[in-house]
Amino acid sequence: MLEITRQADYALRAVTEVARLANGDRIPTAVIAERQKIPLPFLAKIVSQLSVQGVLEATRGAGGGVRLARDPQAITLREVIETIDGPITVNRCALDPDSCEFSTTCPVCEVFVEAREVLVEKLEEFTFADVSARAKELEKRSNGA
Numbered sequence: 001m002l003e004i005t006r007q008a009d010y011a012l013r014a015v016t017e018v019a020r021l022a023n024g025d026r027i028p029t030a031v032i033a034e035r036q037k038i039p040l041p042f043l044a045k046i047v048s049q050l051s052v053q054g055v056l057e058a059t060r061g062a063g064g065g066v067r068l069a070r071d072p073q074a075i076t077l078r079e080v081i082e083t084i085d086g087p088i089t090v091n092r093c094a095l096d097p098d099s100c101e102f103s104t105t106c107p108v109c110e111v112f113v114e115a116r117e118v119l120v121e122k123l124e125e126f127t128f129a130d131v132s133a134r135a136k137e138l139e140k141r142s143n144g145a
Helices: 006-019 029-036 038-051 075-085 109-125 126-144
Strands: 054-057 065-068
Touching: 006 029, 006 065, 006 075, 006 126, 029 038, 029 054, 029 065, 038 054, 038 075, 038 126, 075 109, 075 126
Parallel strands: none
Antiparallel strands: 054 065
């Protein structure tokens, strides 16, 4: 099964929650954890990683919390996933054909390389501005509006 880690899934949900805020507003990590059902200690580690990479900005203390470090249009799903999980791949030969002794003779290797390129392109295409707009639309639909 090809699947991102639970940590990357939590990171995507956390950044989505933050991206839905008004420009520059902060949200406490405890609120993100509660709304997105993410264990708080796990979320703290994720926020730290995303802060180091310049996706989120975290401030402690009164009036603190988490906010996007950049415009949501400048943060892609790929960036968040790769911050947590490392490079996206479907097989080692798709990421580095030289690492596989069969890459020049394997008929499947080219398919993996192409599949990786399509997946990465799609994840690069979607920003958190797009995700936030989708989340708001889904919320409207589920509330019957």
